[in-house]
Amino acid sequence: MSKNSDAAARERLVARAAQGSFLAGLVVLWYLATNAWDVSPLLLPKPQAVMRELGSVLRSGEFVGDLRITLGELGAAFAISATGGLVLGYCVSQSRYWTRVLEPLLSAVYAIPIILFLPLYVLFFGLGPASKIALGATISFFPIALSTVAGFASVEPIYVTAARSMGCSSYQLFRWVLLPAALPVILTGLRMGFTVALLAILGSETISSVAGLGHRIVSLGENMHMARMFAYILFVVAIAVSLNAVVSALELRGRRTY
Amino acid sequence: MDADQVAIRVRGVSHEFGRPGEPHYVRALQETSLEVVGGELLCLIGPSGCGKSTLLNVMGGLLAPTAGTVEVGALSVRGPMPQEIAYVFQENALFPWSTVVDNIKVGMVFQGVPAREREARARKALQNVSLADFAEHYPGQLSGGMRQRAALARALALDTGILLMDEPFGALDEQTRMILGEDLSALLASERKTIVFVTHSLGEAVFLADRIAVFSARPGTIKATIAIGEPHPRRPAFMTSAKFHRLRDELYSLLHDEMRKTLSAMQGGAGGGEEARP
Numbered sequence: 001m002s003k004n005s006d007a008a009a010r011e012r013l014v015a016r017a018a019q020g021s022f023l024a025g026l027v028v029l030w031y032l033a034t035n036a037w038d039v040s041p042l043l044l045p046k047p048q049a050v051m052r053e054l055g056s057v058l059r060s061g062e063f064v065g066d067l068r069i070t071l072g073e074l075g076a077a078f079a080i081s082a083t084g085g086l087v088l089g090y091c092v093s094q095s096r097y098w099t100r101v102l103e104p105l106l107s108a109v110y111a112i113p114i115i116l117f118l119p120l121y122v123l124f125f126g127l128g129p130a131s132k133i134a135l136g137a138t139i140s141f142f143p144i145a146l147s148t149v150a151g152f153a154s155v156e157p158i159y160v161t162a163a164r165s166m167g168c169s170s171y172q173l174f175r176w177v178l179l180p181a182a183l184p185v186i187l188t189g190l191r192m193g194f195t196v197a198l199l200a201i202l203g204s205e206t207i208s209s210v211a212g213l214g215h216r217i218v219s220l221g222e223n224m225h226m227a228r229m230f231a232y233i234l235f236v237v238a239i240a241v242s243l244n245a246v247v248s249a250l251e252l253r254g255r256r257t258y
Numbered sequence: 259m260d261a262d263q264v265a266i267r268v269r270g271v272s273h274e275f276g277r278p279g280e281p282h283y284v285r286a287l288q289e290t291s292l293e294v295v296g297g298e299l300l301c302l303i304g305p306s307g308c309g310k311s312t313l314l315n316v317m318g319g320l321l322a323p324t325a326g327t328v329e330v331g332a333l334s335v336r337g338p339m340p341q342e343i344a345y346v347f348q349e350n351a352l353f354p355w356s357t358v359v360d361n362i363k364v365g366m367v368f369q370g371v372p373a374r375e376r377e378a379r380a381r382k383a384l385q386n387v388s389l390a391d392f393a394e395h396y397p398g399q400l401s402g403g404m405r406q407r408a409a410l411a412r413a414l415a416l417d418t419g420i421l422l423m424d425e426p427f428g429a430l431d432e433q434t435r436m437i438l439g440e441d442l443s444a445l446l447a448s449e450r451k452t453i454v455f456v457t458h459s460l461g462e463a464v465f466l467a468d469r470i471a472v473f474s475a476r477p478g479t480i481k482a483t484i485a486i487g488e489p490h491p492r493r494p495a496f497m498t499s500a501k502f503h504r505l506r507d508e509l510y511s512l513l514h515d516e517m518r519k520t521l522s523a524m525q526g527g528a529g530g531g532e533e534a535r536p
Binding site: 156158159161162163164165166167168169172176177180181183 | 318320340344345350351353356364367368369370416
């Protein structure tokens with residue numbers, strides 16, 4: 001047992017080391033390309049310059065306004081899609097007829113790249129945060145609704161029969177049987193929804209907007225401030241990675257019970 | 259409860275799945291009548307698909323019969339009766355997301371037991387099935403035999419007069435099954451319960467039952483009833499006695515024709531396939 005877990009730990013360590021050296025190799029390549037091989041700083045700024053700009057961005061606190069807008073859009077979009085997806089998913093899952101009718105429809109719409117409709121969203125909701133919220137909510141609604149339907153539909157009938165034989169009310173059935181049985185699948189859907197909402201919001205900010213982190217990156221690029229643009233990209237990547245880590249940890253915690 | 263008072267009265271129960279003419283139409287039970295005496299363990303045995311589980315579900319109010327009535331005491335059964343009847347299912351009816359003790363407590367939540375009584379009753383039920391040390395385990399961490407003990411503890415904690423058991427040991431290996439059978443017999447000797455027990459196993463039926471109701475092939479009805487007449491708790495020595503063998507042979511000859519009928523109905527008269535275990 002302990003021998004096995006030792007071997008597994010060593011394997012994990014080796015994998016981590018390989019991932020780390022891959023990233024370090026990329027940075028070395030970046031350094032050589034810009035310092036020794038004369039790649040134009042308009043295409044690729046030097047890593048030293050980017051780090052300097054990153055320091056200046058963080059010290060000056062000029063990012064706060066854009067960060068607040070992007071996170072606000074993300075929060076609003078996710079709140080709307082989670083509420084809508086969970087409620088609609090639960091209602092659909094309770095009827096075999098509506099599951100049969102609506103599930104293929106939801107799957108089909110999920111497969112459409114909804115970002116293509118961004119111009120329509122901008123037309124309806126304007127260039128401000130409203131269009132980003134609406135698009136993010138639409139895109140993340142589908143994985144949440146679909147996994148909610150799947151989660152409730154996959155509850156073993158024997159659990160329901162057993163609970164009924166012990167006299168449960170419909171509220172008790174939901175609270176003690178249906179919800180915990182469906183939770184692992186639903187949590188996965190919520191995590192996927194969160195990830196695609198973040199992608200959609202950053203993406204649409206870079207295409208047409210007046211504020212937000214995506215907008216800041218594009219406008220720096222258009223004004224040829226390449227080092228500062230790269231600094232912002234690093235900053236957004238760090239934010240996205242930490243948000244995803246938090247959401248994955250929450251998902252794991254919610255389903256740890258078995 | 260008096261020994262010969264009727265605990266469950268089944269009168270002319272028939273049940274059909276689907277409607278005549280539909281591809282999945284099945285007549286599961288036909289005109290079945292039965293009386294379960296208070297304090298006895300009645301085994302229902304019969305060929306596959308003869309409707310014994312259907313009858314059990316009708317008795318427990320989980321299934322409304324197409325015709326006929328069931329009475330428990332003075333009450334007519336119209337749905338689940340959690341105050342009178344507890345169930346033990348074949349396998350995996352424990353909730354995998356809860357620990358063993360929480361599984362037992364949630365059953366009492368459903369039944370309506372006051373919160374302050376639940377903990378003590380759950381612990382006592384676990385002690386009765388020798389699982390006290392596994393209260394905080396999840397069902398997935400237990401063996402099949404221990405899971406069925408836990409399921410039995412969940413039913414016992416509900417403190418009902420009647421237990422309905424649907425092949426509760428059916429998925430277990432022979433040795434575990436024998437041990438659980440002995441324990442159930444010991445439990446019967448100490449606590450008065452009325453138990454209806456569905457099984458496929460002739461040996462299990464003779465070892466556990468006070469009476470055995472033998473089903474005909476589908477559409478099932480009760481063909482004969484055998485009384486065992488042996489006090490609980492029963493010991494392994496009973497299994498090697500001449501009486502045990504005589505009763506099991508009697509049961510086998512009653513069942514044999516019905517199993518053949520079922521087999522030829524399933525296979526259109528061809529041989530092979532599922533074998534009838536003596």
